Every structure is written in structure tokens, then in C-alpha cells.
Amino acid sequence: MDNSTPPNGADGAPLSGPDLARAALQAAREQSAARRQGAKKKGGKIRPRRRRGWSGPGPDDRDPQPLGRLAARIAAERGWTEHLSGGQVFAKWPALVGADVAEHTKPVTLKDGELTVQAQSTAWATQLRLLQRQILKRISDGVGRDVVRRIKVQGPAAPSWRHGPRHISGRGPRDTYG
Template identity: 70%
Template sequence: MDGVDNSVTNPDLSTGSFTPEGEQLKGSDLARAALEAAKASAKARGRVPGSKAKGRPVNRRRRRWSGAGPDDRDPQPLGRIASRIAADRGWVEQLQGGQVFGRWAKLVGEDVAEHATPIALSDGELTVQASSTAWATQLRLLQRELIKRIAAGVGNGVVKRLKIKGPDAPSWRHGPRHAPGRGPRDTYG
């Protein structure tokens, strides 16, 4: 119809030739036909089907055990495998950031951890919320020392800056939308 000849499309398994379109191959017959066509193509290029490629040495001697020295086939500790996967996939920075949250009390000390909580870490800036305004002021004074402690425990460059917030004040906003202005507070006394 479109100028395409569809008269011979199915290979004949016994002779290696194609059958007329009247016969449709299905399932395993189609797979066998594809295999026969691949073998015929390899034979036409001068390769014997089932043999190894030329130019590659065949190592007939196979080691059965790794021997006295360490080998890739030896069982590996789970921590080493996990760190290798993290390095391959680029997760090292996120895992170091997670260590800041997981080891917060050990990194900054018990007394500071009792009154300060890490909230977020993005682009080297750690946001910390203090339990009171006095502790927020104290944390601002200790900021350089805290960054040094965190760098010693987790690694340099994970936390570059601290953003210290005081305790949250009550909010009159409920829900994602709000109108500008004072709101319900303008009717109070």
C-alpha cells in the first residue's frame, strides 16, 4: 500500500529462508527463528556459533578460594559496604548532615543540647532553636566554639554557620492563607 513490500517477513526454521506472509510465527517459534537468523549472520561473518571471540585469551584455570591475602570475594563488613555505596551515589554530605542531628548531644555537650535543638541544615547553615532568649544569647556567644566542636566530630565544612532562633511566639495564623493586617488582635482592649 505505502510502497513497502511485506511479502516475505517470517523466516523458515528448516532452510534458513523466509516464508510468505500467510504464515505467522508466534511465541517460541519466533524466538527460534531469531536465533537461527543470528547464527546465520555470525556464520556469514566467519564466526562459528558457540565459540569464543578471537583475540581473547581463555583462562582455563579457575581459582576456587581467595587464599591468604584479602580479596574482593571475601566477606566484607557491612559498614565498609555502606560507606562505599554512599560514596558511589554521592550521599556523603547528606549522611554527615544527618550525623549532626543524630549525635547532637555528644557534639555540643549535654548542657547545651538540653536547651538547644537543631532544626535544619542547608548549604552549610545549621538552624538551632533555643529554649529561651537567654539561651539564644548564650549560643550566639558560643557560636565559634560550637562550630569547631561540630567540625571535630563530623568533619570540616559540614556546618559553616549557625543561625540561632529564640523560642517561638504564639501565632494567630491558622492554615496556609492569611489576610494582611493586624487581624483579630485589633479588637482587643
């Protein structure tokens, strides 16, 4: 069928409007039927088109998902669950150990199940060492088992006199006085 001129009706006049649409639909049906006949002759199977069904009243994968569920699935697929649960220790530190302990301590690193905690003073470092079992239990209850297996407690750090990449060994700034 030539697209440049409209088809003619039974009386020879060019078609327009609804008659033109009907003629185009009929031509498309004929082409489709011819293609199906060609496929049957070649031995190819024609599969009936499957209608896409609705999910119904129950939940389905095609339904909109809550953001938290999608984030949890992505974290599980990519193996991020351990890192995320370790991050929960840092985020929930005051709730896990209590406000008084959290005021004087802070978690520094979590690597291979060992949590390094820095205390504000040596007295608080000793206190943390004494409370270590209770803190491990509270962390496992609040975040999950085996996220933290050991706690390494550090006291307050002394100031460092090393500045920059190069260093000369010695006693530090005291060796220039006197």
C-alpha cells in the same frame, strides 16, 4: 545418538546402569572434541578455561564484606556522604555541644554548611551566639571539617495565628474584641 532408545553394547544387549553412564560420557567427549576441531579449522582461538582461584589468606573483593564498609562504599558512589555527615550533627547533637546546651537548644536545618539552631529562650540564643566558635570547633572535631561552616541562631518562635492557606491581613484575633 537417539535419546529414545538406550545404546547397545558390544554384544548387542541394551546398556544399563554404569555402562550407560560411561557411554553417555564418551559421547559427550566426542561431541566436544568435534566442536573444538571445527573451531580450529575456522581460525577461532580456544581459550583454556580459567579456574576460579581462592582468595587465599589475604582479604579479597570476593570475601564477605562488613555491612558498614558496603554502606560507606554505596554512599560514596552515590554522593550521599555530605548528607550523611550532616545527619551526624543531628544525631550527635548532645555529645557535640554538651548535655546542658542540648537540653535548651535543638538543630533545625543544615543547608549549604549553615546550621540553623533554635534556642528555648532569648537568653539561650544569646549564650549560643557567644559560644558559636567553640561549638563550630567541636562539630568539626566530632563530625568532620566543613560540614558546618556557620551557625544561625534563632530565638523562641512566637505563636502564629495563621491557620490554613487563606489569610486576611490585620492584627489577628485582637481586632474582633471591642
